Amino acid sequence: MHGRTWMQSLTLAAVLAAGLAGCAKSEPPKAAAPAPAPAAAAKPEPLKIGFIYVGPVADAGWTFAHDLGRKAVEARFGDKVKTTFIESVKEGPDAERVIRDLVAQGNKLIFATSFGFGDSMEKVAKDHPEVLFEHATGYKTAPNLRNYEGRFYENAYLAGVLAGMVTKSNVIGFVGSFPIPEVLRNINAFTLGARSTNPKVKTKVVWISTWVDPPKEAEAAQSLINQGADVLLQNTDSTAVLQTAEKNGKFAFGWDSDMSAFAPKAHLGSCAIIWAPYYLKAVNDVLEKTWKVENTKWGTKEGLTEVVKIPDSVPAAARAKVEEARAFLVANPGAVFRGPIQDNTGKEVLAAGVVGDDKFKGEMGFYVQGVDGKLPAGK
Amino acid sequence: MIRLEARPAPSRTWSVLSPVVAIAITVVVAATLFALLGKDPVRGLEVFLVKPWSGTRALTELGLKATPLILCAVGLGLAFRANVWNIGAEGQFLVGGILGGGLALVVTANQIPVNRWAFFPLLVLAGALGGMIWAGIAAFLRDRFNANEILVSLMLVYVADLFLSWLVFGPWKDPRGFNFPQTMNFAAETAVPRLVPGMRLHWGFLLALLAAAGMWIFVHRTYRGMQLLVGGPAPAAARYAGFSSRQALWTTFLLSGALAGVAGALEVAGPMGQLTPHVSQGYGFAAIIVAFVGRLDPLGAVLAALVLATFSIGGELAQSRLGLPSAITGVFQGVLLLSLLACDTLIQYRPRWGRR
């Protein structure tokens, strides 16, 4: 009996499918069809730019900051560009299809804003030499694929400088997502910054194995506060850590974007990432035909990272220290990691006078002295 | 006042019409939603439903997306029919991916020369084994300790995901991968052979269709298969037929786990080509919808998987072309499943007007 009904269903579905296919065929070719041949156009075609986001644009964190950059591009270049974005793209095989589709729609410059898009980018870039690809926080390059990243750890360092001055318990806390080099750089920079103004500081770290889960972030923050931490920083995407600090009368920082509104008393500043300067440059490179393969890592000096909205309640001495450190970083980009640096087992990882190079920073897999505990899932 | 009256026999007309009506309802809801969002409904539906079917690349991508859904849903359909509630196909998918990926990793790391056609069956076996192990835990705990299989299989999804995370952050991390959480790229020979040159669609798709056909024969044409279906909902009747509900539990859990595991292994060695923390893409959960939309029938699962794959690819296309939010896909999937369940009522019941 089931067999018969299924035969009927199949027939019906086949008819339906044929009908749909018929529709598809009778459809006149649309402008969006994969036929990128703008050369014949009379007036200059706008440069079509695609953005692939890992989260929803309204996440108030990572993706939101990138989208501000996209909007800046639209504002600056007007009708010379046309931007499209696709949000909440899963890292993995789906990304390749999304990227190919953006190419098929005639996008000539494509930004992908998460590490997990790298392989897909590489594959599509190989097949489409006529399109330029930019991958945030990645490391792979090709003749038409380059990377861009921020020296986010400079923000973490400046936050640390302030934290060292503000903490009363000499315990500061960090809510981590996953122990990847990027996050470890931030933990270590936060600690180094804090110990530069207050050598007695210890950092406690709690990992939550996710980028966004506000209730869990709040729990992690609460746990750190319960163990005596009174200044918190996080490398997760929501405002929950900051809000938990506010609830407990402690201090914390915003991350990714200006989060001052979420915690008027607890907020010591927001480690903002301002992507606009880079996106403007990248688009300009394409328009001016000066695009070349690079690994761009911008930070405080270039205005890509900045600790914004440090409140007036912060004592002048502390502000001065932050300003001093900031000036140092502007003069010596990336010099947060300068020897001597020891890991938290006492082993020297960077000799005196040496500044950590890209490899040192890129592969970071240890806690610096002052961080409590052992790095999870290490060797 | 409408009331429902049991039909003497299930309506054949409605068992065919129900999914069609449910899809129609979803399309109407979609069109309304497009209109409310200020988009042209016709264009919206075109992008959502027709575009994913236009062109060779689109069709192969559709097949690629449908492959894991078919594999998972074929097994889940069997389990649900036997009243065994395996909700954790996502976890079984993950462990299948871990074992399949692990096998590919061993071959890659030790530079073992393999033939891709010889490796393919090994990969499938590894995936099946992984899925069976994970499903076996839930089945064992149900069988031995009577622990609710819905909750256990679901909790095991989280455990599998964290276990994968531990592997790629720890012991299986690519030593030359700049400390990023991923294994090295698998050797080319371990990749699932492609079906269409230049496209990502691989032989796993045919395998999925084969699995569906095989399951159809098992369910509808073998004594054991029929026993299994009796074994679930009415244990007494099944015992009479010589098939215990214990056997139903184990058979369906292991089979559905194996199929989900194969799906995971194919995904890892197919389009991914390495293990990362992002193996979980929600196929195991989406397959629950697929199984129900496909009326828990293996061939139905194939059609339903294509419908769901259309939805999710259509959702991506609708974002870039119409600026619709990504969440809309989830809304449509939910509406489809809910309306299908409602329509299915008409198979067993006849609406009657007036009060009793």
Added chain:
Amino acid sequence: MGAKVNEIALLLAATLAAGTPLALAGLGLLVNERAGVVNLGAEGMMAIAAVTGFAAAFLTGNEWVGFAAGAAAGAAAASIFGWLSLWLYTNQYATGLALSLFGAGFSAFVGSGYVGKNLERSVVAGIPGLRDLPFLGPALFRQHPLVYLAIALMAAIAWFFYRTRSGLVLRSVGESPDSAHALGYPVRRIRMAAVLAGGALCGVSGAYLSIVYAPMWVEGMIAGRGWIALALTVFATWRPARVLLGAYLFGGVTMLQLHLQGMGVQVPLQFMSMLPYLSTVVVLVVISRDPLWIRLNMPASLGKTFHPGS
């Protein structure tokens, strides 16, 4: 030493706070299940309620309006489930799953405008007089009112189940709908009422997460807590007090693993994060291993479709 004692007090306090959303949802689902209905849509109802409650609290500036809106939204979502499973005789498991999936998508869809919005925060005063007690004050008496409400609710539900006539009717509908029907009770309406109550409580739980606990809305924020709440009812062998206890136990395990991390315990973090899920499985096994014990406690008609007049 004083510092350590204080840490324990704070760990207790955090445990109470973490257990409360689970307790609220778990108690709601308990009411459902005592009437013989399993609603696997908890995750979806909580998501819809979380965004609705957040929006209401955001627009009115009053968190209690938010909780009420969350309860209403949860009940509305539950009514879809109730209508389908009770009047159209759909399979309860399938319908609940459908609601979970629908809720996840729907909440993300309607909620996109509320991501990154900031609520006016109310100050949690705690219980005057008791809040300043040594140890007990910080451990127990400085919580959000809903934490105490959850405890009161547990007592109220226990009283309702075992001390009132309506509670007895509800339980008998769950045990034997056919005899209840024969005695003239409107089985489907009673079950619908239970489903709505369950939805409302899941709704309050979702709203608590988005308004008080996080406090923010972002899609996917329920992150499996609905499923944990479902597990709690089995843990508790369908007893109200044990639901509450189970919720605190689970909250405690969650907080403890974070606490141990902060103390620098050297276990890979992924295994730490597994703890809550693994302990759920272990407790399920321990509770369920005696089938007789489960059968004695489980509402006999749980999950089975009821056909009046059949």
